[in-house]
Amino acid sequence: TRYVFRFGGGVSDGGRGDRNLLGGKGANLAEMASIGLPVPPGFTISTEMCARYYEEGERFPDSLRDEVRDGLAHIEAVTGKRFGDPADPLLVSVRSGARVSMPGMMDTVLNLGLNDQTVEGLAATSGDERFAWDSYRRFVQMYADVVLGLDHDRFEEALEEAKEDRGYFLDTDMGADDWRQVVAAYKEIVEADWGKPFPQDVHDQLWGAVGAVFGSWQSERAKVYRRLNDIPGSWGTAVNVQAMVFGNMGDTSATGVAFTRDPSTGEHAYYGEWLVNAQGEDVVAGIRTPQYLTRAAREKAAAKPLSMEEAMPETYGELARVFDLLEQHYRDMQDIEFTVERGHLWMLQTRSGKRTASAALKIAVDMAEEGLISREEAVARVDAAALDQLLHPTLDPDAPRDVLTKGLPASPGAASGAVVFTADEAEKRAERDEAVILVRIETSPEDIHGMHAAKGILTARGGMTSHAAVVARGMGRPCVSGAGALAIDAKSKILRVRDRTLREGDIITIDGASGEVMAGAVATVQPELAGDFGTLMGWADEVRRLKVRTNAETPADCRTARRFGAEGIGLCRTEHMFFEAERITAVRSMILADTPQGRKAALARLLPEQRRDFAEIFEVMAGLPVTIRLLDPPLHEFLPTKDSDFAEVAAAMDVSVDKLKQRAGELHEFNPMLGHRGVRLGITYPEIYAMQARAIFEAAVDVAQRTGEAPIPEVMIPLVATRRELELMRAQVDKAAAAVFAETGRTLDYLVGTMIELPRAALMAGDIAGAADFFSFGTNDLTQTAIGISRDDAARFLQTYVEQGIFARDPFVSLDVEGVGQLIEIAAERGRGTKPGLKLGICGEHGGDPTSIAFCEQVGLDYVSASPYRVPIARLAAAQAAL
Ligand code: PEP
Numbered sequence: 001t002r003y004v005f006r007f008g009g010g011v012s013d014g015g016r017g018d019r020n021l022l023g024g025k026g027a028n029l030a031e032m033a034s035i036g037l038p039v040p041p042g043f044t045i046s047t048e049m050c051a052r053y054y055e056e057g058e059r060f061p062d063s064l065r066d067e068v069r070d071g072l073a074h075i076e077a078v079t080g081k082r083f084g085d086p087a088d089p090l091l092v093s094v095r096s097g098a099r100v101s102m103p104g105m106m107d108t109v110l111n112l113g114l115n116d117q118t119v120e121g122l123a124a125t126s127g128d129e130r131f132a133w134d135s136y137r138r139f140v141q142m143y144a145d146v147v148l149g150l151d152h153d154r155f156e157e158a159l160e161e162a163k164e165d166r167g168y169f170l171d172t173d174m175g176a177d178d179w180r181q182v183v184a185a186y187k188e189i190v191e192a193d194w195g196k197p198f199p200q201d202v203h204d205q206l207w208g209a210v211g212a213v214f215g216s217w218q219s220e221r222a223k224v225y226r227r228l229n230d231i232p233g234s235w236g237t238a239v240n241v242q243a244m245v246f247g248n249m250g251d252t253s254a255t256g257v258a259f260t261r262d263p264s265t266g267e268h269a270y271y272g273e274w275l276v277n278a279q280g281e282d283v284v285a286g287i288r289t290p291q292y293l294t295r296a297a298r299e300k301a302a303a304k305p306l307s308m309e310e311a312m313p314e315t316y317g318e319l320a321r322v323f324d325l326l327e328q329h330y331r332d333m334q335d336i337e338f339t340v341e342r343g344h345l346w347m348l349q350t351r352s353g354k355r356t357a358s359a360a361l362k363i364a365v366d367m368a369e370e371g372l373i374s375r376e377e378a379v380a381r382v383d384a385a386a387l388d389q390l391l392h393p394t395l396d397p398d399a400p401r402d403v404l405t406k407g408l409p410a411s412p413g414a415a416s417g418a419v420v421f422t423a424d425e426a427e428k429r430a431e432r433d434e435a436v437i438l439v440r441i442e443t444s445p446e447d448i449h450g451m452h453a454a455k456g457i458l459t460a461r462g463g464m465t466s467h468a469a470v471v472a473r474g475m476g477r478p479c480v481s482g483a484g485a486l487a488i489d490a491k492s493k494i495l496r497v498r499d500r501t502l503r504e505g506d507i508i509t510i511d512g513a514s515g516e517v518m519a520g521a522v523a524t525v526q527p528e529l530a531g532d533f534g535t536l537m538g539w540a541d542e543v544r545r546l547k548v549r550t551n552a553e554t555p556a557d558c559r560t561a562r563r564f565g566a567e568g569i570g571l572c573r574t575e576h577m578f579f580e581a582e583r584i585t586a587v588r589s590m591i592l593a594d595t596p597q598g599r600k601a602a603l604a605r606l607l608p609e610q611r612r613d614f615a616e617i618f619e620v621m622a623g624l625p626v627t628i629r630l631l632d633p634p635l636h637e638f639l640p641t642k643d644s645d646f647a648e649v650a651a652a653m654d655v656s657v658d659k660l661k662q663r664a665g666e667l668h669e670f671n672p673m674l675g676h677r678g679v680r681l682g683i684t685y686p687e688i689y690a691m692q693a694r695a696i697f698e699a700a701v702d703v704a705q706r707t708g709e710a711p712i713p714e715v716m717i718p719l720v721a722t723r724r725e726l727e728l729m730r731a732q733v734d735k736a737a738a739a740v741f742a743e744t745g746r747t748l749d750y751l752v753g754t755m756i757e758l759p760r761a762a763l764m765a766g767d768i769a770g771a772a773d774f775f776s777f778g779t780n781d782l783t784q785t786a787i788g789i790s791r792d793d794a795a796r797f798l799q800t801y802v803e804q805g806i807f808a809r810d811p812f813v814s815l816d817v818e819g820v821g822q823l824i825e826i827a828a829e830r831g832r833g834t835k836p837g838l839k840l841g842i843c844g845e846h847g848g849d850p851t852s853i854a855f856c857e858q859v860g861l862d863y864v865s866a867s868p869y870r871v872p873i874a875r876l877a878a879a880q881a882a883l
């Protein structure tokens with residue numbers, strides 16, 4: 001097997017199709033080189049070596065040494081420099097690059113190849129002694145940190161001390177001799193802390209760095225990132241070794257990062273940041289605040305320092321041409337790193353840029369309208385799950401705001417929450433369901449768990465491409481970065497803004513679209529669903545086959561769902577209607593009655609209430625199918641627990657509290673989820689379902705008469721395991737319908753069907769279908785009963801199951817396709833075997849999960865049903881599944 005692949009200088013051993021083997025960075029470097037863009041020559045050690053490295057106990061096979069030697073020879077041939085040459089040394093960078101980008105999660109070493117001899121050669125060839133020694137001290141520090149694992153602070157302190165001794169304030173005040181002395185001090189620290197002198201052999205340096213990059217694949221922060229982003233540990237990272245180019249060789253040199261379109265808004269304009277006389281890491285790390293790339297952006301922000309467009313018009317023009325070329329070539333928005341070395345432009349990276357959900361939407365729609373991609377591609381490109389971010393409220397423009405300060409609008413959306421200063425505190429409070437805003441001077445990859453736990457992120461330092469901004473956009477968290485007026489004292493847990501002081505726990509609001517930071521919570525408004533959102537949804541609707549319904553039981557939820565495009569109700573859970581304060585006493589009287597007469601009396605009080613519930617829903621859902629499920633939960637969930645409740649029910653029923661308590665005791669169940677619930681209620685207390693069925697038909701007839709539009713009721717029986725159960729209940733429903741039709745002189749169409757949520761029902765679906773007009777898969781209970789994991793208790797151990805890879809994802813969130821999925825396939829096939837036109841749907845939580853929806857498409861269900869806010873996600877996911 002070959003492990004080393006070259007690029008640059010007219011050679012490309014790989015290309016964009018090789019991302020699995022070469023990692024995203026390596027594949028795209030090879031691709032850029034192959035289309036003639038200026039890429040410093042280098043080579044990629046493949047991800048396969050990463051796997052082998054770990055298999056063989058973190059050692060490299062001997063054959064790799066030969067391959068790396070050839071790779072170095074390639075770089076030497078192209079650059080005309082030699083690695084380790086004291087007169088004119090080749091320096092290289094060593095960077096990680098996995099299949100998918102993991103921003104800031106893994107290690108990088110720059111300026112590798114410097115030692116006490118080569119530094120003199122670099123000084124001579126560059127004609128800049130200060131630059132050479134500055135590069136050397138950067139290298140020693142980075143190498144000590146990344147490869148040797150020494151304490152970063154020791155070096156920072158030594159540097160601060162050196163500046164203080166000289167009365168300097170800035171790094172730029174330091175001269176060649178000053179840096180020479182800092183290098184000497186650094187080398188002493190290495191020898192003291194590591195026990196050996198800093199490695200002078202350039203090949204030792206290289207192997208150390210390659211090992212460190214592979215090693216960083218298993219770092220804690222990389223593991224956390226992979227878990228949050230569903231990235232398998234088996235993928236591994238590649239290592240890219242590439243000739244160094246220098247953005248820090250004076251005022252004709254620069255470095256920058258750019259997006260071909262705005263990653264926050266999606267606007268079709270170059271968007272980026274750059275720094276004159278700096279190395280790449282300076283921009284990303286947020287150490288110096290970078291400048292705007294374009295004149296328009298600078299003017300809009302009323303910033304002083306010149307944009308690259310103004311300061312280096314010629315090179316900028318060249319860069320802009322490369323942007324256009326890359327976007328056309330990749331047919332997607334690109335995220336680009338570049339360096340200008342003494343006026344010469346070099347491309348260091350390109351990749352599809354991470355973007356916010358609203359930018360993804362705009363870019364997809366714009367590109368389709370520009371003719372760069374097709375409408376189907378546009379539909380395929382927007383991450384359905386990320387739409388969630390667009391559907392939630394934004395700050396009410398008319399609400400009063402107590403603005404504390406303004407930073408950069410780094411990731412849109414608004415969030416209010418309690419101020420916390422550490423990632424751990426954020427996580428702790430989030431576990432208690434508290435909304436928090438993580439406030440940091442700047443974030444680092446160590447903060448990732450806290451960023452995930454927080455509702456929003458606020459930093460005092462760093463630009464739009466800082467770690468905080470990039471990660472927040474990826475996670476869909478609102479973020480304001482670089483709010484320079486904030487004085488953060490994390491130790492004392494105090495935040496000062498001018499004359500205001502806030503403490504941990506104080507509520508603030510951030511607006512990631514404007515950059516505003518406000519004291520207190522600010523009111524919000526519903527999002528706009530027209531525009532690009534409406535356009536893309538329209539395209540999605542053209543390609544999808546699956547219908548999308550909603551799970552809703554209040555008129556308000558029904559209205560929200562219709563606004564989001566629901567095509568009916570797939571599940572109306574009637575029990576939620578029984579918990580209302582005015583009704584609960586009647587419900588309890590019904591349950592605790594020990595005779596059918598007692599039950600009937602209580603049910604008579606509930607009938608008009610249920611009729612009103614259904615009429616309201618039928619009106620909102622005019623002309624659409626409405627699936628109403630008859631009562632499902634274990635009766636004991638309705639039992640009183642407080643003495644005052646017992647007293648109230650006793651009075652209503654005219655019995656003693658003691659008698660009532662005794663009756664409640666009799667109803668106690670040890671395993672209520674598998675107990676007296678679902679159709680079992682209908683079988684034992686037929687009056688309940690009879691009342692509900694009557695309420696449904698009375699309401700339907702009433703609405704049909706009043707509005708002229710007949711509703712389409714679909715009456716659904718829960719937790720059926722046998723055909724006989726369904727037959728008995730169906731007879732009840734038909735009887736109620738016939739009675740109501742006779743009384744009112746009006747008939748309408750309706751269906752009677754069942755949920756399939758028990759393994760026996762799935763297996764016996766061929767039989768059950770004989771009595772059903774439709775099946776709706778209740779995958780919450782089906783998952784619970786098929787795997788035998790209690791849906792109410794799973795949270796305690798499922799996380800561990802997911803971490804250990806027993807389940808790829810929580811099976812209550814994303815359908816266990818290979819296991820539970822089989823039951824669905826069997827039921828669908830056997831059900832349709834009996835009744836070819838049998839209508840099939842899904843109404844468990846999985847109906848709103850994109851991966852599960854793809855499965856539903858594959859099995860050929862007719863519809864999915866999701867909670868109102870997930871309806872647009874389901875529409876898009878259904879379209880993507882159909883493509
Ligand atoms: C189900 O079990 O999947 C379902 C939709 O019903 P519920 O969640 O109400 O049990």
Ligand code: MG
Pocket residue numbers: 718757778780781
């Ligand atoms: Mg259920």
